[in-house]
Amino acid sequence: MSARHAVIAIRQLEKNTGASRVAFSQAALLRQAGYRVTLLAERANEALVAERDCELVRLWRWPLRGAFRRQWFNRRVQAWCRRHHPDLLISHGDAETPNVLFLHNCVHLASQKIHGKPLPAGHEVALLHDRILSAQAFDVIGVNSRMMGDEVIRRYGIPADKVRVFHPGYDAGQFNTDDRAARRLAGRAAVGVDLSATLVGLVTSGDFSKRNVAGFIDAAAKLVALAPDRDWRFLVVGKDRFDSYRQQAERLGIGNRVIHSPVMDNVAMLYPALDLFVLPAHIEEFGLVALEAMACGTPVLLGDHVGASELLPATPEWQQRILPAADSTRWAEAIRDSVADQAGSEARALALASQLGPWQYAQQQAAMQHFFEQIAAAH
Structure with a gap:
């Protein structure tokens, strides 16, 4: 029997971003949970993907900037999944998913807090986030703070039991009170x-x-x-x-x-x-x-x-x-x-x-691993 197939969709998969590090970490945990893992991305560090024993599929990037570029990525992800029928699709905010959505920012709240005004009509990130979050087609949404969780619950009416908070963890070997x-x-x-x-x-x-x-x-x-x-x-x-x-x-x-x-x-x-x-x-x-x-x-x-x-x-x-x-x-x-x-x-x-x-990294990773094991049992 072949291994269950998990897909992680993220537009840019490079180590120098927090979202990329989270995605790589999730790939490793999914492998431990028994999944074969495919990463769908427009840009990626191939060496880092290979280190994690995952498959990389590069999706063609729409050449012009603007809202359609993100919509295009979403369309390519959906088309690829229709052809390959993965057991699990994890999106990092730029693709619709029936399974797990991880959100890294609150663009509407950020605009209010930083600039004191709503986002302009047609904002490329907001358009896609609004579409995905309003539809609520996902089983669960992962956020990195209760503040983010409260924002999506309030703004989009997402049921609280669909929201999971995963705080980032720190490296206790590096950040401690020694010396x-x-x-x-x-x-x-x-x-x-x-x-x-x-x-x-x-x-x-x-x-x-x-x-x-x-x-x-x-x-x-x-x-x-x-x-x-x-x-x-x-x-x-x-x-x-x-x-x-x-x-x-x-x-x-x-x-x-x-x-x-x-x-x-x-x-x-x-x-x-x-x-x-x-x-x-x-x-x-x-x-x-x-x-x-x-x-x-x-x-x-x-x-x-x-x-x-x-x-x-x-x-x-x-x-x-x-x-x-x-x-x-x-x-x-x-x-x-x-x-x-x-x-x-x-x-x-x-x-x-x-x-x-x-909140050490190992403990937070253990919590994420337990989450993926629960998902594996449900699929």
Whole structure:
């Protein structure tokens, strides 16, 4: 008897995106569940596919940009599945499926939070998401935070029992509280900040508009005015254009206090170097960097639409560390208060780090594997 056949449909399958890493991980788990796995993609890293003992089928990419390009991918996926009759189709948001849909972003909510207005009519991602989510033809939808789950339930009326939350997991071998003093020294040296300074950092992959770097710099300027006697330094890590933010910092009189690093070779040494990690994002569907900072025992302040804030304890001390992204005055005051009580902040952060075992990568993978085993039993 031949193995059951699972298909994962994702337009771009490259290691440098979070969605690609999730898809590769799912492929490995499906193989463990006894499936033969085919990956349908327009662009893919063939070597990475081969490492996972999966078949890659490249679907021809529509050459013109626009909404039809995504619709075209969906049509090609459906046509391929009609010919090959897979037992299971997993879509990563760009294809309809009767089985499992994994959603990586909330485009409508993001537009409201980042730009303060709805998406324009005909937005290419929204058109397809609306079609797929409104039809509700799938058995189950996977999201990476309760915030995302609440959004699809509210916006599309999806029954709660069809929504499954799979938080991303962190690498406990890399992000932990071991050797904090040595890593703090190495991290400070890497960014050129003396230990006597107070270092507040926003670490992200990029997209500085979404992560509200402008709000961070505005809060930083207000913070310097609130507590002028402290030697403040502000670090932004991420790959995006920084010119306008540098100009903003200079206009506000803190240009010499702001450091930008496009990439960090060893971000694990950076978190202990920070006196405080902040993520004032307008929206962050999860925010793995926040979880990594927590795992390193670094105090955090998070925006109220950052999915990782769901992991903070439901106590007043922690809940007051979840702030509205747009209120830079509150951010300045909260940063000041956290650093003023640095010993207490660090003690709470270290206690939280010891409680994050369920969000280690291995544990989250085990939960996903159990999910796929349940699906295999049902098919």
